[in-house]
Amino acid sequence: MPTFVQILDFIGTFAFAISGIRLASAKRFDWFGAYVVGFVTAIGGGTIRDLLLDVTPGWMTDPIYLICTGLALFWVIAFGKYLIHMHNTFFLFDSIGLALFTVVGVGKSLALGYPFWVAIIMGSFTGAAGGVLRDVFINEIPLIFRKEIYAMACVIGGFVYWVCHALGCESYICQIVAGITVFLSRILSVKYSICLPILKGESK
Amino acid sequence: MPTFVQILDFIGTFAFAISGIRLASAKRFDWFGAYVVGFVTAIGGGTIRDLLLDVTPGWMTDPIYLICTGLALFWVIAFGKYLIHMHNTFFLFDSIGLALFTVVGVGKSLALGYPFWVAIIMGSFTGAAGGVLRDVFINEIPLIFRKEIYAMACVIGGFVYWVCHALGCESYICQIVAGITVFLSRILSVKYSICLPILKGESK
Amino acid sequence: MPTFVQILDFIGTFAFAISGIRLASAKRFDWFGAYVVGFVTAIGGGTIRDLLLDVTPGWMTDPIYLICTGLALFWVIAFGKYLIHMHNTFFLFDSIGLALFTVVGVGKSLALGYPFWVAIIMGSFTGAAGGVLRDVFINEIPLIFRKEIYAMACVIGGFVYWVCHALGCESYICQIVAGITVFLSRILSVKYSICLPILKGESK
Numbered sequence: 001m002p003t004f005v006q007i008l009d010f011i012g013t014f015a016f017a018i019s020g021i022r023l024a025s026a027k028r029f030d031w032f033g034a035y036v037v038g039f040v041t042a043i044g045g046g047t048i049r050d051l052l053l054d055v056t057p058g059w060m061t062d063p064i065y066l067i068c069t070g071l072a073l074f075w076v077i078a079f080g081k082y083l084i085h086m087h088n089t090f091f092l093f094d095s096i097g098l099a100l101f102t103v104v105g106v107g108k109s110l111a112l113g114y115p116f117w118v119a120i121i122m123g124s125f126t127g128a129a130g131g132v133l134r135d136v137f138i139n140e141i142p143l144i145f146r147k148e149i150y151a152m153a154c155v156i157g158g159f160v161y162w163v164c165h166a167l168g169c170e171s172y173i174c175q176i177v178a179g180i181t182v183f184l185s186r187i188l189s190v191k192y193s194i195c196l197p198i199l200k201g202e203s204k
Numbered sequence: 205m206p207t208f209v210q211i212l213d214f215i216g217t218f219a220f221a222i223s224g225i226r227l228a229s230a231k232r233f234d235w236f237g238a239y240v241v242g243f244v245t246a247i248g249g250g251t252i253r254d255l256l257l258d259v260t261p262g263w264m265t266d267p268i269y270l271i272c273t274g275l276a277l278f279w280v281i282a283f284g285k286y287l288i289h290m291h292n293t294f295f296l297f298d299s300i301g302l303a304l305f306t307v308v309g310v311g312k313s314l315a316l317g318y319p320f321w322v323a324i325i326m327g328s329f330t331g332a333a334g335g336v337l338r339d340v341f342i343n344e345i346p347l348i349f350r351k352e353i354y355a356m357a358c359v360i361g362g363f364v365y366w367v368c369h370a371l372g373c374e375s376y377i378c379q380i381v382a383g384i385t386v387f388l389s390r391i392l393s394v395k396y397s398i399c400l401p402i403l404k405g406e407s408k
Numbered sequence: 409m410p411t412f413v414q415i416l417d418f419i420g421t422f423a424f425a426i427s428g429i430r431l432a433s434a435k436r437f438d439w440f441g442a443y444v445v446g447f448v449t450a451i452g453g454g455t456i457r458d459l460l461l462d463v464t465p466g467w468m469t470d471p472i473y474l475i476c477t478g479l480a481l482f483w484v485i486a487f488g489k490y491l492i493h494m495h496n497t498f499f500l501f502d503s504i505g506l507a508l509f510t511v512v513g514v515g516k517s518l519a520l521g522y523p524f525w526v527a528i529i530m531g532s533f534t535g536a537a538g539g540v541l542r543d544v545f546i547n548e549i550p551l552i553f554r555k556e557i558y559a560m561a562c563v564i565g566g567f568v569y570w571v572c573h574a575l576g577c578e579s580y581i582c583q584i585v586a587g588i589t590v591f592l593s594r595i596l597s598v599k600y601s602i603c604l605p606i607l608k609g610e611s612k
Contacts, residue, residue: 234604
């Protein structure tokens with residue numbers, strides 16, 4: 001039986017893969033290319049984290065991520081035309097994935113003995129770096145650098161994790177509170193169009 | 205005396221470097237930039253594989269890859285105008301390189317004790333990821349995501365390796381059969397314009 | 409008390425971060441995005457080097473790089489409009505950073521027992537790869553491939569390090585001479601518009 005966290009991990013991977021595959025389809029990639037972009041979106045952040053932490057990336061020890069991406073591709077091929085009407089559903093899943101991946105990244109880094117400021121960065125990589133790789137592959141300026149609160153939500157969640165931990169909370173309490181913080185930061189920032197100030201551009 | 209595999213490795217590196225240098229020249233890179241792009245095309249896939257497998261990349265233990273890229277650059281500078289007429293020759297070399305790099309990647313991963321599904325992915329990285337890095341550097345959407353059977357040929361070759369191994373074949377038999385499979389998949393898919401279906405694009 | 413090298417490291421990091429943040433502002437990134445691009449520009453080269461050398465990246469053991477990037481962002485936000493008139497000052501800082509990062513990269517690789525030709529490549533990565541990552545993120549063809557002597561200055565400095573070492577110089581003499589070589593190569597090549605030949609482009 002999969003645990004509750006594994007089910008959330010499955011949902012997050014699926015949602016991230018869908019997001020990569022949909023953008024790939026907008027660029028007219030073939031099935032294989034779309035699969036690769038979906039997979040990179042789903043596991044890219046965790047892989048960069050694991051390379052930096054010098055541990056074996058999770059997807060190399062469990063084929064579930066490959067299978068998940070395959071299901072996501074099948075889903076887009078089969079139900080692509082209905083997906084447009086499910087924008088809100090996927091936004092919700094994507095936000096759940098972001099929250100979960102962040103918490104997993106922070107927790108893994110702390111378990112390996114890294115200080116909190118490293119763990120917060122690693123949590124943000126886990127949540128947001130997959131989307132950056134996706135945008136590099138499809139040759140777009142990464143969206144997270146220009147729009148809405150996205151990676152910033154991971155950073156906020158990481159700080160909340162830190163505060164909870166400093167207040168002496170149990171590990172699972174820290175994780176739940178941090179996850180909810182990421183999720184709400186993301187949802188509310190989109191709902192109320194909260195964004196960071198644009199850096200005033202000098203002409204190059 | 206170099207072994208047969210080393211000679212094939214030399215040819216593959218040379219062909220991959222040429223492919224990077226030619227695309228760099230089309231973008232009007234200088235000699236140094238073209239060298240770097242050629243080098244990355246040749247060793248990029250193997251480097252990503254070795255980072256993931258947590259071993260020292262091959263090019264850091266043997267300067268042959270640097271020398272090979274240097275020869276490729278010299279070749280393009282000296283004989284550039286004749287290269288256009290040698291398209292078929294380089295396509296052949298490139299396909300040999302793809303086949304060899306895939307087999308090397310699969311073999312190295314299995315030798316390190318990884319399961320077959322990881323080995324197939326690593327073989328595909330070895331063969332195809334250099335070209336993806338090349339296309340990111342020259343700011344194009346990676347070709348392998350949109351055109352022909354390329355990385356797919358690596359995956360097919362990896363599966364054939366697996367089947368041969370499961371049937372109890374010797375290691376060198378698996379390698380030869382898998383290599384020929386990659387080579388033929390690539391050649392035949394180009395000759396008969398076989399490609400994967402494009403994912404139907406929703407407008408973003 | 410910080411040492412002399414630490415102060416130079418601080419200056420180099422600051423200058424590299426400014427360079428990333430300025431380019432990000434020209435693309436209208438938000439504050440967070442600009443911070444990330446600045447940080448990647450400053451620590452990207454050293455991180456790639458450390459991944460290849462299989463050691464923990466320096467910025468994961470000391471928060472000074474994060475703080476430095478924060479100061480750089482504050483600087484651009486507060487004094488952005490004056491920065492244009494400080495182009496020469498930043499060019500100077502950037503060249504100091506390039507020189508220092510190269511020397512640090514060569515020294516670290518030698519200390520880990522790698523041969524000189526690997527150390528020269530690692531020095532060049534340390535100096536120049538951050539700028540390549542920056543250009544990939546802002547979706548431009550990396551400048552160093554097309555303009556002026558930049559990464560080439562790192563390679564020249566690395567060779568000079570090697571020569572000094574072969575002549576039996578003390579380690580700190582090698583470092584000073586190599587650093588000055590990188591610095592002067594960069595400054596003089598820009599002053600006298602020295603560049604490498606462009607590779608004659610075939611039309612693709």
